[in-house]
Amino acid sequence: MTDRTRKSVWVACGVALVAGGLSMVIAQVQSGDPFRIEKLDPSLDEIVSPNATLEVLGDRFALTEGPVWVQEGPGDDDGYLLFSENAGNAIYKWQRNRPLSVFLENAGFTGSDNSNVGAQTIAGRIPILLIGPNGLALDPQGRLVVTAMADRTVYRLEKDGTRTLLADRYDGKRFNGPNDIIIKSNGAIYFTDSVWGLRGAANDPGREIPYSGFYLIKNGVVTLLGSDDGNPGTAPNGITLSPDERYLYVTAGRLGTMRYEIQPDDTVANGQVFVGHGQDGMAVDVRGNLYTTGGGGVGGIQITSPAGKPLGRLHLPQPTGEPRTRVCATNVAFGDADNKGLYITACTHLFKIRLNIRGIRYDDRPFTGR
Numbered sequence: 051m052t053d054r055t056r057k058s059v060w061v062a063c064g065v066a067l068v069a070g071g072l073s074m075v076i077a078q079v080q081s082g083d084p085f086r087i088e089k090l091d092p093s094l095d096e097i098v099s100p101n102a103t104l105e106v107l108g109d110r111f112a113l114t115e116g117p118v119w120v121q122e123g124p125g126d127d128d129g130y131l132l133f134s135e136n137a138g139n140a141i142y143k144w145q146r147n148r149p150l151s152v153f154l155e156n157a158g159f160t161g162s163d164n165s166n167v168g169a170q171t172i173a174g175r176i177p178i179l180l181i182g183p184n185g186l187a188l189d190p191q192g193r194l195v196v197t198a199m200a201d202r203t204v205y206r207l208e209k210d211g212t213r214t215l216l217a218d219r220y221d222g223k224r225f226n227g228p229n230d231i232i233i234k235s236n237g238a239i240y241f242t243d244s245v246w247g248l249r250g251a252a253n254d255p256g257r258e259i260p261y262s263g264f265y266l267i268k269n270g271v272v273t274l275l276g277s278d279d280g281n282p283g284t285a286p287n288g289i290t291l292s293p294d295e296r297y298l299y300v301t302a303g304r305l306g307t308m309r310y311e312i313q314p315d316d317t318v319a320n321g322q323v324f325v326g327h328g329q330d331g332m333a334v335d336v337r338g339n340l341y342t343t344g345g346g347g348v349g350g351i352q353i354t355s356p357a358g359k360p361l362g363r364l365h366l367p368q369p370t371g372e373p374r375t376r377v378c379a380t381n382v383a384f385g386d387a388d389n390k391g392l393y394i395t396a397c398t399h400l401f402k403i404r405l406n407i408r409g410i411r412y413d414d415r416p417f418t419g420r
Contacts, residue, residue, distance in 0.1 A: 082369035087362060094362035097339065097353060097407050104367070107144055107393075107400045109375070112137035112173040114395035116186040116230070116331070118194075119385030119411055126387045132186055132194065133395050134158070137178035141186065141196070144400065154207065158183035159200035166256070167200040169227075169246045171346070173398055174374035180246050185231035185289075185331070185381075187239075188412040195239065197228035199247040204228050204239070204267065217272050220265065223258035230289045230331055230381070232298075235415040238316040239267040240275075240298060242286040262286055264300050268316055275310075275318050276300070288343065288381070290332040292356070293410050293417035299340060301328040307342055325360065327352040331381025333392070335409045336417060341392070343379035349396050351379050364403065366396055375399070384409020 085104040089095070116134040123129070130145035132153055143153040159167060159181040168181035185197040194207040195216065202225045203218040216239065219225060227247020232240050242264045248254035262285035263277035275298075278284040288301040291312075298310045298318050307328035310318035329345030338356030349366030366377050378397040385391045389408040394401040410417055 082367060082371070083365075085367045086365045088365060089362050091355075091359065091361040093355075094353065097335070097361065098364070098403070098405050102403055102405070104364075105402045107402055108150060109399045111135055111398050111400065112176070112178045113171070113180065113380070113397050114400055115184050115380050116197075117381055117383035117385075117393045117395050118186040118188060119383055119389075119391075119393065120188065120192075121385075121387065121411070121413070124387060129385060129387060131383070131385055131393050133393075133400065134183040134186060136180050136182040136184060136199070137173065139182040139200075141183055154183075157196060158198045160198075161201070164200070166249050167247065168249060169251045170249070172376065174376050179249075180227075184227075184229050184246075185241065187231045187233045189233050189239075190235060190237055190412075192413075195231060195233060197231050197241055199227040199229065199244075202227055202247050204231070204241055217265075217267050220259065220263075220272050220274055226257055226259055226262065229287055232290045233412065234291060234295055234312075234316065236316070237268075240289055240291075241265055241267070242289050242300065244285060244287060264289060266316055273317060276308075276321065278303070287345070288328060288331045290334060290340075291415065293334055293336060293338055293415065295416040299324065299328075299332055299334075301330065301332070301342070303329070307332070307340070325352070325354045325358050327354070327360070330379070331395075333382045333384055333409055335384070335405075335407050336414075337407065339407075341382050343382060343394075345380065346376075346378050346397070349377045349379040349394075351382060351394065366394070366399075366401065384411055389414070 113136040121129040141154040141157045143151045168179040181200040183196050184199045187195050204216045206214045225243045226245045229242040229244040245251040261277040261279035264286040266273040283304040284302040300308045302308045306326035307324045308321050309324035310321045328342030330343040333341045340354045344350040351364040353361045376397040381395045383393050
């Protein structure tokens with residue numbers, strides 16, 4: 051096979067189509083650029099094997115986001131992935147050897163008229179509205195906390211299925227569209243607020259907060275930690291914690307990813323540019339390596355050491371042909387019983403790659419090296 055022929059074929063093995071409870075692995079062949087691993091430092095091999103493969107767990111979505119893993123027992127079959135379908139207004143549940151199912155309907159917008167909510171984007175050629183949920187996180191009690199972008203709220207899903215409103219405004223003004231979220235081991239909630247909950251985005255007449263920011267919810271009080279006010283092109287989006295909870299990472303548009311020192315009262319200080327990559331969701335592994343995503347553009351994930359050194363990149367496949375898909379990288383989360391599975395929400399797709407190193411889950415924080 052020539053290099054040209056090799057590049058023109060994308061073999062995506064591991065598409066999980068479930069019939070009668072049995073997992074069927076299908077190989078799809080499409081033209082386009084295949085998945086590849088770009089090594090920027092030799093230490094990348096300790097994190098991801100050079101011959102690691104990318105599994106396709108699902109496609110034909112509109113815009114996937116906010117993955118979080120829920121482990122309920124010792125085996126892989128005892129855990130499952132929850133992720134948002136932003137245009138479908140639902141949270142999906144993916145579990146090995148079982149059909150994909152809807153975990154929660156009307157998860158991001160609970161109104162009856164969506165004619166004036168949710169910004170518009172595209173899924174391939176198809177215009178879509180961002181009316182669904184976005185970020186998902188688990189609190190110390192294992193309850194799901196959701197950023198409902200079009201409802202412009204942050205709520206907690208109780209064990210009985212009811213929803214508890216945690217925040218919907220700052221200083222008396224409604225949020226623009228809560229986006230990504232992470233929760234500290236003491237229950238402190240950090241989240242970003244973007245303009246994507248508004249039909250007109252930044253120019254929407256219903257916008258009440260004139261900037262995009264990132265916030266802390268603690269003891270029922272909402273505190274603004276930072277924003278793009280006066281700094282165009284630096285809107286916060288993705289957010290996560292270091293394994294030891296000493297640092298908060300926040301993406302900042304053209305700047306890449308910022309790192310802040312967390313103070314004893316859970317506010318932040320001394321923000322500095324950590325790495326010039328990162329537009330959307332993030333995750334960390336047990337060594338403190340940061341996994342940043344490229345957002346709505348061509349799908350890519352960069353792995354950066356805790357010292358700020360880029361170690362490598364995972365380039366997601368880019369199929370061509372019609373109907374056109376949109377394979378991006380919106381967010382990542384670690385899962386599986388051993389926590390070595392990296393799950394990737396990728397707009398129209400959901401992927402997984404197995405790594406050589408464990409990631410951090412909500413029940414690992416603060417990480418003490420065990």
